[in-house]
């Protein structure tokens with residue numbers, strides 16, 4: 001029998017606790033908040049997108065932050081296993097658009113409750129309002145952890161204290177601090193899946209406008225570096241929405257390197273420039289003698305019309321019959337490349353995930369054990385792993401938690 005301490009009652013820590021409790025191990029789970037799974041409760045807008053039905057290569061594409069490190073953990077416990085696990089503990093699931101898996105009840109609270117009940121069944125001792133202050137080791141081996149006025153001795157410790165986004169949920173970056181003090185290198189914590197700030201006035205003036213089926217291209221130091229098709233939204237500070245969040249990771253890293261970043265929105269990505277030009281001509285014919293600003297109502301949302309015309313240097317009060325061929329071509333170009341600068345990302349507390357964390361080169365991918373300290377294991381967002389939206393981050397947390405829990409229990 002071994003004494004195992006788990007730090008953090010998020011998805012990674014709870015999964016590790018359940019697995020580590022096998023073979024009569026004594027497992028103590030320490031959580032600084034007053035209850036488990038505070039972040040898990042708000043995942044997927046309260047519905048909890050627990051995993052994705054993508055295959056392994058799909059997962060690799062969707063985990064830009066060190067996805068390959070997870071090969072073994074995914075081999076041990078992948079999406080089907082997560083779905084089976086939750087089915088067994090009373091949370092049947094359903095699959096939605098893009099392979100996203102949710103509990104049938106649409107309630108993240110059911111996921112948290114089922115995991116908590118399972119931990120009770122496995123006789124995991126849960127201590128809430130318990131902040132781990134230090135990981136204690138001696139001669140390269142784990143000895144335990146320090147909490148307020150006490151030391152808890154342990155044969156193994158699983159550090160699953162999360163990243164640094166949404167700190168009110170408890171994941172406030174203290175996991176990285178604990179790991180650093182234990183001797184690990186931390187890759188600088190940066191926001192990922194985060195809204196972006198633009199100082200361009202017209203961007204802010206469109207606050208609340210959503211655009212579907214657009215293509216957003218990222219230009220880094222004037223070179224196109226990425227593009228994505230889907231939905232985006234304007235806000236009072238800049239832009240957000242699924243494609244912006246997904247592109248944000250690489251933009252944050254470019255801005256950190258002092259590169260200049262601008263985005264260009266193609267409002268009509270399904271059309272070639274020639275097709276769009278012909279479409280505009282048709283609309284202008286239909287609205288002949290009308291002012292150009294009133295002749296674009298079939299083409300664009302109302303609020304975008306004056307902005308597009310402004311950026312194309314066309315006087316919206318002009319009659320469509322006065323528009324020159326050159327102006328029409330310029331309009332086409334603007335519609336397919338509406339550019340605006342990105343100053344910065346919103347801060348890390350507002351990000352959905354943290355990019356950076358414990359350097360994965362210092363962790364054995366097969367066991368999740370530290371290469372520096374025997375008996376120290378890692379799981380979840382405390383490591384330098386981050387994925388896109390779609391259930392990839394929770395799957396990573398469950399797979400790492402599963403592997404770390406089993407290996408800590410065996411060690």
Ligand SMILES: Cc1cc2nc3c(=O)[nH]c(=O)nc-3n(C[C@H](O)[C@H](O)[C@H](O)COP(=O)(O)OP(=O)(O)OC[C@H]3O[C@@H](n4cnc5c(N)ncnc54)[C@H](O)[C@@H]3O)c2cc1C
Pocket residue numbers: 007008009010011012013030031032033036037038039040042043044045048049050051130131132133160161162163165166169170171172174175351352353379380381382390391392393394395397
């Ligand atoms: C708004 C939002 C929505 C999201 N939606 C999804 C989604 O639908 N699907 C998806 O895949 N991912 C989603 N994510 C990401 C996902 O929630 C995280 O990747 C995941 O929770 C990470 O799990 P974790 O166990 O590593 O860390 P966390 O869930 O952050 O848990 C870490 C726990 O450790 C505790 N802790 C921290 N420091 C200490 C300490 N010193 N002592 C004791 N306890 C400590 C914290 O209080 C916390 O409870 C979302 C994130 C956010 C913010």
